[in-house]
Amino acid sequence: MGMKGKNGTSAEAAGLLHPSTDKVVVIEGTHSASYAVKLARVQVVAAYPITPQTGVVEKLSDIVSAGDLDAKFIKVESEHSAMACCIGASMTGARAFTATSSQGLALMHELLHWAAGSRLPIVMVNVNRAMAPPWSIYVDHNDSLSQRDTGWLQFYAESNQEVMDTVLQAYKIAEMVSLPVMINLDAFVLSHTSEPVAIPKQQVVNEFLPPRSAPFKLDIHNPRAFGALIGPEAYMEMRYKLDAAMEDARAAIRDVDTEYGKLFGRSYGGLVEEYRTDEAEIVLVTSATAVSIARIAVDELRSLGFPVGLAKVRAFRPFPVDEIRMLGQRIGKIGVLDRNFSFGASGIIYQETKAALYNALVRPKLFGFVAGLGGRDITPETIKEIFSYMMNHDGPELEAVWVGLKTHKVNEAQNTFADSAEGQQK
Amino acid sequence: MAKAQNASQKKFGKGRASMIEIRMHGRGGQGAVIAAKILASAIFKEGKFAQSFPSFGVERRGAPVLAFTRVDDSPIRLRTAIYEPDHIIVLDPTLIRQTKVFSGLKRGGTVLVNTSTPASQFDFPEEYFGAVVDAADIAVNHGLGTKSIPIVNTAILGAFAKFTGLVGIEAVVEAIEEGVPVKREENAAAAMDAYESLNVTAEEMAHTAVSGD
Amino acid sequence: MGDYRYTTVEEMPPLAFSLESTRNIPTGSWRHVRPVYVEKSSPCQIACPAGENIPAYFELVRQKKYREAWYKILEDNPLPGVTGRVCYHPCEGKCNRSPYDEPVAVHVIERFIADKNFREGKFPSVTASPKSAKVAVVGSGPAGLSCAYQLARKGYRTVIYEGEHDPGGMLRYGIPSYRLPKNVLAKEINDIASLGVQIRTDSRIGGNVPWSELEKYDAVFVAVGASQSSGLGIDGEKLTGVYSGVDLLHQLNTGGSPKIGSGVVVIGGGNTAIDAARSAVRLGKEVTVLYRRTRDEMPAVPDEVNEALREGVRFEFLVSPVKIKGRQRKVTEVDLIRMKLGEPDESGRRRPLPIEGSNFEITADTVVAAVGETPDLSFLPYSFLKKGARIFVDADYLTGVPGIFAGGDSATNPNGTVVNAIKAGKEAAASIDEFLGWRTKSNGAEHQLVKPEDINTFYFPHETRIKVPRLSVGPGTRSFAEVNKSITEERAFQEAERCFSCGSCLHCDVCMTFCPDVAISKDDQGEYIIDYDHCKGCGICVNECPREAMDLVEEDTQWA
Structure with missing residues (x-):
């Protein structure tokens, strides 16, 4: 619907209209994932409902029951079982999918190791939701970042279109390196927000993503053991190979994104997308929808003459060490905005960024910021406060500055742009 | 005197940024979220960008809920809550007493209320342009819901199109036909009826406010 | 609700712990249906011609309040010792327990209550203020006794004319004593007489007493039976x-x-x-x-x-x-x-x-x-309307002659059962009361009937029905002693426990226990209060109620 005629100009400008586009629809983030799963010709869907993920598999169950996707839809009694189903299905060579969120992802934890250790290219959508208690159904990233050592690739999406495109890329990457991929989208900010999404043509997707060909699979005619007991003489090698695959994934992510761009007209910079970092002196590293907000703030500050830029961490696993180091060579001050926290340490992307930079020859000043936990709104003002802090500090004084924290104390991060931001809409 | 002064200070659609934000007040089960989404679709059909989202959170039948639509000429990167809307739509007049429906509404903004009470008996704050539509009556006439629980979400979109001129009725009707799961024709007809039933637009009111009195 | 909210991190507790009671969050606004306590009718009560409130007196037996249980029966039936023995108990045929295991032995409990009060029980005295109107009842069978009793309770001066030497009609002359011992009947008739009901035996209307004798009464109830x-x-x-x-x-x-x-x-x-x-x-x-x-x-x-x-x-x-x-x-x-x-x-x-x-x-x-059997109506002086061999009466038991009512086997009761005669007496008394210018009969609110599937049988373990102890009688018995014996308190309690109490709240607290919003509490009198500010209308209480004493009703909406 809608792609022809009236909305042609603006949709085209947004990269929605492209010869590969079948139609542009106004849909919520969960459904964007569902339609991508349909286009990927997934064969097994197993899931357990949890807010705010439910829309993903709800729509998929509609699609499957309408006969629009020839897949087995398995209702299970828990997320643990959902992942177990995906593991079993994927072992037979099928393309498997599940979706979850927050506590559901935590319940899956054991099997996340299992999926990665079994080298199964399962794709999962996780709607980022804060961990309880206190109960929250709103966005932050502690749920997925708690799973960083399970051997899963992790992507964070900025828009509903990126959800669609990343799910399609994810199957290709996963099947190239034989590792599972988790695509994360922000609760409500994407999951329940409707916006225009270009849905690619099936035939172009088929060209991009051929049917899966599994090198090792469950076959009753050739029975083998999977994931059996292994002695100390070989376990380390298995682990080494898993990490090697993760290393290979870096190139795979870049290549697949490039190929996707050629076929569909949209690409996302591989692991990291830089935004207005040319001649920037201060760059904010962040991920997910905070990037979208930060773009607004960066544009505003740039228009006021401040040398600020932005780097979007799209892939968190494998961590974009090279990309971060390259950035660190050029930029004097880098801030990391984390929508998560590792208690007793700092924001998790901040830690990883710091670790990536430690052995670099040139190291910038690195600031850690925490904001937006449990769905606290991250607004352009929040981002401006963060840039303001970095401008007013030569170096970091804390491992983590909690932005917007309600406290009696004078808040460290005050927005010095507030007065100079003339003509801004309040 | 004070009224004239106030009225002359508010201008409809003047000096606003290209981004327009709409907040819809309803109760769980009334279809406010679907209406916000249909509105976004209709606006996108006309070549603008649109985004819609519910009040992030838990919804339940009968509980007050909010739904939002954001409109702009270029792709919308803003993903925050809406704090200062340009337009307010109220699906259930009892919410006016129970919730702060005017909260954050920009001066010169519009308020459209579904009610059978005539506009003259409605105490709209002076700095806004207010209108009423008996969307419930229109909905029931088209077989949408019952007298006690009418489904007013589509009818009121027709009235909104007329009152604000933000979106054409053709696009609204098309988006309704694509966006409602059942009774497509009835919903579209209700929107059309509501569009025609409203004999005032915010533009005209602004004109009257400035030149009249 | 307080507007207070924590504003700073310093004020906040270390965990998500609300400062104020969660009572300050009126989640009742979410509700679109509301639970209510409703009294519904048990099928036994509907099936009982006399309309005995069976669940109520079963509950009183469980509480060992035998006097109160007796009084509860006496509201509808002055002869529980009789009906507990000879009634064909249609109540049991409709018992919701039947599809579950076996019907509750209602008649056994009814008799137990009567037996329990046989010696020491003090018959309830009349509380209504005396009325000047006088009513004659012709015949002292179950219909006549029932009518006279109910009239006496309403304050009427009532006289029963009985042609036989002893009162009781068919209860005395038609039922053998191995089923209904004479002392049981005599006791219950004495109880009725204790309310001031005069029973004139050896006084046959149309025989030694002329019909004209009845003309000094304000109303007459004819219940001569079918002999x-x-x-x-x-x-x-x-x-x-x-x-x-x-x-x-x-x-x-x-x-x-x-x-x-x-x-x-x-x-x-x-x-x-x-x-x-x-x-x-x-x-x-x-x-x-x-x-x-x-x-x-x-x-x-x-x-x-x-x-x-x-x-x-x-x-x-x-x-x-x-x-x-x-x-x-x-x-x-x-x-x-x-x-x-x-x-x-x-x-x-x-x-x-x-x-x-x-x-x-x-x-x-x-x-x-x-x-x-057919009634002997030769004593009637007027040309009363007949229906077959019986006196014709309308729905109010009124014959074609003003002020003269009839009921029981001689008019309304072709099946000749005791309990239907008691019903006729009770209902005729209400009609007479209305005829004499007093209270208009209430039709009684139509209560919803509780069906077997409405019962939450999770709360009721399977239990076999009581076996009534019997006199050991075999072929050729010569004894006219009562065959069915009375039961012990313990056995009565066990049987009473089997009653589902369909549609009657027993204050079992299940609703209160299960309410996830703690919206149900008890007042000083032990009655439940639903806090509608917090009830979300989830319906768990209604679903969980063991005995269907609650309903979910539509919430009034003002969305229009």
């Missing part, structure tokens, strides 16, 4: 040795010893036939009951038939007498014909049809005809 035996309508009925069931029982119940032979044939399938047969057994006779349909169609209470079989009564089904033969005017044989069942008749039972040429003969020296 005339219907004849068999065959040759030989006048032979010596042919009795009517009613006459035989009357003789026995007045201490007489009817001269019956050793081979007794009883004709009929109703309670009178069974009573006559079992009485004849006790006189040392060989008894055969002849019935023209099958056992399934017998109007007699099945338990009584079982007792008769146990005592050695023989039954011949699908036979009908054609002629009673005799020599020297005395019965010698009965000519019979075999029958078969045809299409159902107006009573719903299949019509018996003679099988041509199947005649046969049995020897007998005594024939008891018990094929139905």
Whole structure:
């Protein structure tokens, strides 16, 4: 619907209209994932409902029951079982999918190791939701970042279109390196927000993503053991190979994104997308929808003459060490905005960024910021406060500055742009 | 005197940024979220960008809920809550007493209320342009819901199109036909009826406010 | 609700702990249906012609409040000792427990309550203020007693005229004492008399007392019963040795010893036939009951038939007498014909049809005809409207003559059951009350009936129905002592525990326990209060209620 005629100009400008586009629809983030799963010709869907993920598999169950996707839809009694189903299905060579969120992802934890250790290219959508208690159904990233050592690739999406495109890329990457991929989208900010999404043509997707060909699979005619007991003489090698695959994934992510761009007209910079970092002196590293907000703030500050830029961490696993180091060579001050926290340490992307930079020859000043936990709104003002802090500090004084924290104390991060931001809409 | 002064200070659609934000007040089960989404679709059909989202959170039948639509000429990167809307739509007049429906509404903004009470008996704050539509009556006439629980979400979109001129009725009707799961024709007809039933637009009111009195 | 909120990290507690009570969050606004406590009708209560509140007195038995239980029955029925013994208990046939395991033994508990109050129980005195109007009741059978009792409770001066030497009507003269001991009947009649009801025995209206005597009353209730035996309508009925069931029982119940032979044939399938047969057994006779349909169609209470079989009564089904033969005017044989069942008749039972040429003969020296009774209405001076052999009355028990009401077997009660007579007396009393210018009869709110599937049987373990202790009687018993014995308190309690209490709140606290919003509490009187500010209308209380004493109703909406 809608792609022809009236909305042609603006949709085209947004990269929605492209010869590969079948139609542009106004849909919520969960459904964007569902339609991508349909286009990927997934064969097994197993899931357990949890807010705010439910829309993903709800729509998929509609699609499957309408006969629009020839897949087995398995209702299970828990997320643990959902992942177990995906593991079993994927072992037979099928393309498997599940979706979850927050506590559901935590319940899956054991099997996340299992999926990665079994080298199964399962794709999962996780709607980022804060961990309880206190109960929250709103966005932050502690749920997925708690799973960083399970051997899963992790992507964070900025828009509903990126959800669609990343799910399609994810199957290709996963099947190239034989590792599972988790695509994360922000609760409500994407999951329940409707916006225009270009849905690619099936035939172009088929060209991009051929049917899966599994090198090792469950076959009753050739029975083998999977994931059996292994002695100390070989376990380390298995682990080494898993990490090697993760290393290979870096190139795979870049290549697949490039190929996707050629076929569909949209690409996302591989692991990291830089935004207005040319001649920037201060760059904010962040991920997910905070990037979208930060773009607004960066544009505003740039228009006021401040040398600020932005780097979007799209892939968190494998961590974009090279990309971060390259950035660190050029930029004097880098801030990391984390929508998560590792208690007793700092924001998790901040830690990883710091670790990536430690052995670099040139190291910038690195600031850690925490904001937006449990769905606290991250607004352009929040981002401006963060840039303001970095401008007013030569170096970091804390491992983590909690932005917007309600406290009696004078808040460290005050927005010095507030007065100079003339003509801004309040 | 004070009224004239106030009225002359508010201008409809003047000096606003290209981004327009709409907040819809309803109760769980009334279809406010679907209406916000249909509105976004209709606006996108006309070549603008649109985004819609519910009040992030838990919804339940009968509980007050909010739904939002954001409109702009270029792709919308803003993903925050809406704090200062340009337009307010109220699906259930009892919410006016129970919730702060005017909260954050920009001066010169519009308020459209579904009610059978005539506009003259409605105490709209002076700095806004207010209108009423008996969307419930229109909905029931088209077989949408019952007298006690009418489904007013589509009818009121027709009235909104007329009152604000933000979106054409053709696009609204098309988006309704694509966006409602059942009774497509009835919903579209209700929107059309509501569009025609409203004999005032915010533009005209602004004109009257400035030149009249 | 307080507007206070934590504003800074310093103020906040270390965990998500609300500063104020969660009572400050009125989640009731989420509700679109609301739970309410409703009193519904149990099927037993609906099935009971007298309208006894059975769940209520069962609960009182469980609380060991036997006096209160008795009083609860007495609201509807002054003769629980009688009905506890002789009622055909239609309540049990409708018991919601039947599909679950076995029906609750309502009549056993009713009798237990009466027995429990037999000696020490103080009959409730009249609380209504005395009224000047006087009412006469003709006949002291169950209908008359019930009517006089209810009128007395309403404050009327009431006089019963009874033609026999002792009061009780069919209860005294028609029911053998092994089923209903005379002292039980006498006690309950005395109770009624204790309210100031005058019972004038040996006072037969139309006999030694002229009808005109009744003219000094403001209203009259005619309840003379049906004491005339219907004849068999065959040759030989006048032979010596042919009795009517009613006459035989009357003789026995007045201490007489009817001269019956050793081979007794009883004709009929109703309670009178069974009573006559079992009485004849006790006189040392060989008894055969002849019935023209099958056992399934017998109007007699099945338990009584079982007792008769146990005592050695023989039954011949699908036979009908054609002629009673005799020599020297005395019965010698009965000519019979075999029958078969045809299409159902107006009573719903299949019509018996003679099988041509199947005649046969049995020897007998005594024939008891018990094929139905009709009222003797010869005393009525006016040309009362009749319906068949009975007095015609309208729905208010009013005859065609102003101020004269009628009920029971002589008017409304063709099946001749005690409890239907009690019902007629009770309802007629209400009509008379209205006729005399007092309270308009309330039709009673139509309560919703509780069905078996409404019961949450999770709360009720399977329990077998009480076995009533019985006098050890076998074939040829000669004892007229009561067969069914009273039960112990413990057994009564166990049986009372089996009652689901359909539709009655027992304050079991299940609703309160299960409410996830803690929105149900109890007031000072122990009554439940639903806090609608917090009830979200989830319905768990209603679903969980063991006995369907709650409903979910639509919330009023003001969305229009």
